[in-house]
Amino acid sequence: MATRSHASSLQISRETRERFVAATEGLIEPVAHAIGERLVALASQTGNARDMQENRDGFLAFQSHGADWAAHTRQAWRKALASSSSAGSSSNSLSRLELIGDEVVETNILSSRLAQTIQDKASFELNDLRLRIQHLDGTSELDAKDVLKPEAFAKVLVDQWLANGMSRDLWIKVQDQVQTHMVDAMVKAYKDANAFLISRDVMPEIDLKSFVRRTGSVNSGAAGLGGSFAASHASGSASMGISAQQAQSPRGGYALPAGSFAPAAIGVGMGRGGAAVTAGDAMGGNGGSPLVVARQRAQGVLLNLKRFVTARIGGDISQHRPAAVGGDVVGGPAGVAGAPAFAAAIADAEVAYQAAASQYVVGDEATAVLQATVDLRRRSAELKKKAPTTADKATVEIVALMFQAILAEERIPFSARVWFARLQMPVLRVAIAEPEFFGTLQHPARMLIDRMGSCVMGFDAAAISGSALEGEIRRVVQVIEQYPETGQRVFKLVFDEFVAFLNKYLTQSDTAQKVMSVAQQVEQKETMAIQYTIELRKMLNDMPVREEIREFLFKVWAEVLAIAALRYGPQDEQTVMLKRSASDLVWAASAKPNRNDRTRVIQDLPKLLQRLRQGMTLLGIVGDTQEQHIKTIGATLSDAFMSKTEAIPQAKIEAMAKRLANLEDFVSDEGTMDVPLDAASIELLLGVDAASIEVVPDTGTKVGEDMLAWAHELQVGNWFMLDHNDRVSQVQFVWRSERKQLHLFASSDGRSFLIQVGRLASYLQAGLLVPAEEETLTVRATREALAKLDANPERLLN
Secondary structure, eight states: OOOOOHHHHHHHHHHHHHHHHHHHHTTHHHHHHHHHHHHHHHHHOOOOHHHHHHHHHHHHHHHHHHHHHHHHHHHHHHHHHHHOOSSSOOOOGGGGOOOOOHHHHHHHHHHHHHHHHHHHHHHHHHHHHHHHHHHHHTOSSOOTTOTTSHHHHHHHHHHHHHHTTOOHHHHHHHHHHHHHHHHHHHHHHHHHHHHHHHHTTSOSSOOGGGGOOOOSSSOHHHHOTTSOSOOOOOTTOOSSOOOTTTTBOTTSSBOOOTTSSOHHHHSOEEOGGGOEEOHHHHHHTSSSOHHHHHHHHHHHHHHHHHHHHHHHHSSOTTSOOOOOOSSSOOOOOTTSTTHHHHHHHHHHHHHHHHHHHHHHSSSOHHHHHHHHHHHHHHHHHHHHHHOSSHHHHHHHHHHHHHHHHHHTOTTSOHHHHHHHHTTHHHHHHHHHHOGGGGTOTTOHHHHHHHHHHHHHTTSOHHHHTTSHHHHHHHHHHHHHHHOTTSTHHHHHHHHHHHHHHHHHHTTOSHHHHHHHHHHHHHHHHHHHHHHHHHHHHHHTTTSOOOHHHHHHIIIIIHHHHHHHHHHHOTTSHHHHHHHHHHHHHHHHTSOOOSHHHHHHHHHHHHHHHHHHHHHHHHHTOOHHHHHHHHHHHHHHHHHHHTTOSOOOOHHHHHHHHHHHHTGGGGOOOTTOOOOOOOHHHHHHHHTSOGGGEEEEOOOOOOOOHHHHHHHHHOOTTOEEEEEETTEEEEEEEEEEOTTSOEEEEEETTSOEEEEEHHHHHHHHHHTSEEESOSSOHHHHHHHHHHHHHHHOGGGGTO
């Protein structure tokens, strides 16, 4: 790399920041547009009066201040660039302790959530960019307010939101939309910044070995696994509360704030199964919903692995490694230096193991698992001897230890474990060629193993052996073995196929099929009724229609149209007739000063009332209730006949009739969250023993957006402990309705629980529904592998 002057380096650093701010400034308008759309959707939802008023107020607030927020955010972001320091170390927020008001803390929490989301997705690109900028600036850390830090942009967005007259509660309602429209674009901005620096010959290859700070006296707990890193100062952290991402060191490990707690307090503790729990895990669990905390803790395990291996080999196995230089090789993907021979050795070991496994899979399963463990350990030792790089040796050892942990997992039935064992060599092959396997929880190989593991761990051996589920796991493994050159693509393919299989397999019983069918119809009908009500409100918004008629149309006729559309089809003759009845009723209820209009009313009224009765009967409104509605409508029509109601222009009536005729074209189920669910009627419709089915409808309890997000992200096949009516059951999540409003859980004793989304979120919030497993299978296996390596570091390369 050519030598450049300090002034030239600072110029490139400034230009990088300018390009980054210009790129991210372009996100503000699309984000503002997405927020507006979200608030329109919220304002259109029906619910309790308080929520509806809050949603309308939020919409109006953004209508008034949204444009100012976008403009002022752009100005503040450009101003942040002007004041962003490109040299000098960041200040120590803990060295200037001061009292901070609750409002400031709450605001910092809002911006830090957004910053954490960006940090999670862009961690690798951001770490590379940080190292390159530090190299240019000649500093050891970015300034606390540097625009390149995710928290800088997040803070500008939130600060300007509040400064322009909008509330924190309103931000919370739209923060998911902000994240959705920002995260990928921010990742691209960081990637483009790195590409720009590489084009200017700024650290084209990052040698992490030179950034390792070694110490011989720091306690292993404070220094991280292996005792190789000094606890470094966490700059730029908020004075109150330091998130895992905010306190992350340039190497991707967790940096600890100087003087915040003694090394003894950070030392390695013991987690579930004797696995090491480090400071990174503990810090990753601060704040957020249980879903966010679990992800942070899981990511902390991978970061600890990265930190441990980096200390041992001077390189990072979670990123693609450079080609061999000289004698010893830091690492390299398949195809570099001596890697082809090593890839062939892995392939030979895989074929040999398959042949051996086919001989003992049929026998005693416990013995088969033991034989598999011993055989794979022996083959791994042989492969380590043939590994051409230190990184490859480390990869072989880590994958071997992970699969030892998986094969020792007693909650996985033996018949499934023997097939899991056959994935070790394919996973090793992928981990060598695609080192990001160790850096992300979303690698298809991890996702597949985790999904299969979470599904089978709730069944006993008898339920799995010989089942279609075992057959599918066998098929998945064999497909992976057949396509050794496709890398993660084959894992992604079979993962999608396995998920599709689960959706069918878990709902194949007659009871489940009947529950699903009725639940889908109820959900569809109720969703349509809500949307039809919204459309009717829009149609009548500027019409002087009596309140009695409005209430009938909103509360009764919208459901009539929904059930007719569902039963007969939206353009069926009967449905069209019922749609037309709504506009006919509005016309009949308007003032009739004209003799011809009065004559027409007299002629048409019997047919109109007949159609209204027909619709109410379709909905199940009969007897006295139906008569009361007819009586109320009749009184209003009498007033209209005598011109005691207001007149409605004929053009508006015709426009309403035209819109009603194609009502389904104007509605969408997007954003509908409060589908009513009536337990008694569903049980009646099912026609099965109600004692075996628990219908758990919403109760109106308000839950946070993060809990609703968690409810929507539950994965079919996973097991949970459900505490319902003082009875704790182990249940498996088997089905989610199309609109994600209804969720079906099945227990091993044959009972089913149909739970509405709001109630599901409140159960998650209250701890009445908790995952049966605290960690995914591969995260737990990684944690246990780290515990073994921490106790015996020499085994990584020996």
